[in-house]
Amino acid sequence: MTVKIYANAFDPWQEIQSYQNTLIGGHFGATNVFIGTMRDFNDGDDVKSMTLEHYPGMTEKKLADILIAAGQQWQIIDALIVHRVGTIMPNEPIVLIAVWTAHRGDAFDACRYVIEALKSTAPFWKKEVLTTAQERWVTKNTDGYNAH
Amino acid sequence: MTIKIRYFASLRERLGRSEDTVAFEEALTVSDVWYRANPDQALPVNILAAVNMDYVALDSIVEDNDEVAFFPPVTGG
Numbered sequence: 001m002t003v004k005i006y007a008n009a010f011d012p013w014q015e016i017q018s019y020q021n022t023l024i025g026g027h028f029g030a031t032n033v034f035i036g037t038m039r040d041f042n043d044g045d046d047v048k049s050m051t052l053e054h055y056p057g058m059t060e061k062k063l064a065d066i067l068i069a070a071g072q073q074w075q076i077i078d079a080l081i082v083h084r085v086g087t088i089m090p091n092e093p094i095v096l097i098a099v100w101t102a103h104r105g106d107a108f109d110a111c112r113y114v115i116e117a118l119k120s121t122a123p124f125w126k127k128e129v130l131t132t133a134q135e136r137w138v139t140k141n142t143d144g145y146n147a148h
Numbered sequence: 149m150t151i152k153i154r155y156f157a158s159l160r161e162r163l164g165r166s167e168d169t170v171a172f173e174e175a176l177t178v179s180d181v182w183y184r185a186n187p188d189q190a191l192p193v194n195i196l197a198a199v200n201m202d203y204v205a206l207d208s209i210v211e212d213n214d215e216v217a218f219f220p221p222v223t224g225g
Contacts (some may be wrong), residue, residue, distance in 0.1 A: 055154070055201070058198060058201035094225065119222075122224050123156065123222050123224075125220065125223050127157070137157060137158040137220070138223040139221065
């Protein structure tokens with residue numbers, strides 16, 4: 001299981017493909033993927049760019065802990081987390097979660113668990129720059145299970 | 149005999165610095181460490197704390213050479 005923090009833009013599909021190329025073909029029957037992409041709006045305002053700060057060391061440790069916890073609850077063959085830091089522009093991927101399992105139930109559930117655990121516990125902080133040039137820290141994430 | 153303190157995100161900006169150092173003493177809690185470094189600043193509501201990169205409660209005891217971090221709620225993903 002692997003955690004990557006990138007300071008530059010990445011192609012999630014390429015990441016999935018190259019990681020999957022390292023796995024033993026025939027063992028996994030399900031791959032579940034979540035990609036979080038930067039929007040150009042938030043809380044009713046137009047957003048121009050965003051800066052993502054993290055706590056080097058703790059962030060990687062928390063993400064690795066989340067993957068271990070997922071592996072204790074579901075039958076995971078392998079999993080990958082990629083997360084951006086630094087300045088991000090609208091339409092750029094922020095986060096990629098990919099989970100490979102034998103069967104789909106474990107893949108869906110583990111992937112959902114990993115993104116929700118990441119959003120509530122991994123030390124990352126977003127600061128938005130609006131099109132008005134105003135800067136503001138994002139103060140909370142939306143509730144992943146109740147938001148519509 | 150010191151404890152390193154780190155601040156992140158909006159808290160770092162508000163304090164105007166990213167790090168502090170305080171002298172180690174026996175039976176110092178995470179909350180005590182905050183007030184040694186910020187005697188005039190109440191602990192912010194909803195603040196999160198970590199010791200050596202693991203989340204802790206504010207009444208946890210800190211050991212010599214520990215790294216204590218304070219930061220606002222996380223907003224990644």
